[in-house]
Structure formats: C-alpha cells, structure tokens
Amino acid sequence: MLHVNVWAIGRDPKNWESPLDFWPERFLQLGEDDGQMSAVDVDVRGQHFHLMPFGSGRRVCPGMNLAMKMLPGVLAALIKCFDWKVDGSDCKKMNGDDVLEMDERPGFTAPRAHDLVCVPVARFSPLNILDP
Numbered sequence: 001m002l003h004v005n006v007w008a009i010g011r012d013p014k015n016w017e018s019p020l021d022f023w024p025e026r027f028l029q030l031g032e033d034d035g036q037m038s039a040v041d042v043d044v045r046g047q048h049f050h051l052m053p054f055g056s057g058r059r060v061c062p063g064m065n066l067a068m069k070m071l072p073g074v075l076a077a078l079i080k081c082f083d084w085k086v087d088g089s090d091c092k093k094m095n096g097d098d099v100l101e102m103d104e105r106p107g108f109t110a111p112r113a114h115d116l117v118c119v120p121v122a123r124f125s126p127l128n129i130l131d132p
C-alpha cells in the first residue's frame with residue numbers, strides 16, 4: 001500500500017501548494033541574505049515524509065545514491081544533445097495554449113492515460129560535443 005499513500009501525500013494540498021501544477025521552482029527558495037536561489041531544504045533520502053521518491057525505511061531504494069549521482073548528468077546530456085519533438089496528439093488545449101496531456105489511468109505505478117511519444121532530434125554531431 002506504500003505506493004497509494006505516497007501518491008496521496010504528493011497530491012495533498014496540506015503538504016504542497018497547488019500540488020497538481022507543474023512548478024519545479026517550488027523546490028527553489030530565495031536566500032534572505034544574498035537574494036540567490038537555492039534548493040529548498042527537503043531531504044529526498046527518506047527522512048522527510050512528504051517527498052519520498054526512493055521510498056523510506058528498510059526497503060528504501062538501494063540504487064538511490066547511484067541515481068542521484070547519475071541523473072543530473074544524464075538529464076543534462078539529454079537536454080543539451082537533443083531537441084525533443086512531441087507528437088501533437090499528446091497535447092490538449094487549456095486557456096488557448098497547447099499543454100501536455102498529463103492524465104493518469106489506474107495502475108500500480110500511476111501510469112499515463114495516454115502514451116507520451118517524444119522524438120529525439122540531434123542538435124549537433126555527438127563527436128563535436130566538446131566543441132559545438
């Protein structure tokens with residue numbers, strides 16, 4: 001039942017302002033002294049129970065540290081090296097804008113109701129990555 005509870009915790013307005021909005025900046029805060037943005041003080045390693053992407057306790061994800069080391073580099077490379085084309089059928093109109101369809105269907109891992117089809121288009125030759 002852990003996954004059901006985590007799903008509900010992540011959508012509970014008592015924990016998160018506008019929980020259903022895509023708003024990554026919620027994880028940034030403005031420093032009072034220097035006015036610089038920095039990451040909010042939330043521990044994703046299973047200590048702060050309103051955000052547990054890797055679970056918690058004795059069955060916590062054993063790949064957590066590997067994932068946290070690798071993910072920023074992998075994600076940055078995917079964004080830097082490719083232009084991602086999204087099939088228009090994955091979008092719906094909201095207030096006149098095309099927004100990505102994010103509906104869910106029931107399932108063990110809260111899967112998408114509609115498949116997301118993304119086509120990677122290389123931005124430049126991977127061989128020139130250090131000197132684009």
Ligand code: HEM
Nearest residue numbers: 002052053054055056058059060061062063064066067071
């Ligand atoms: C962003 C990346 C990842 C996320 C979000 C993630 C998330 C999770 C979650 C939520 C669980 C269930 C924890 C629980 O039941 O409380 C889990 C279990 C597990 N994960 Fe990950 N994981 C990630 C990457 C990895 C990697 C890179 C590995 C291995 C190299 C890995 C191996 C495992 C294993 C073996 C379990 C089962 C642990 C057990 O049941 O005792 N995971 N993961």
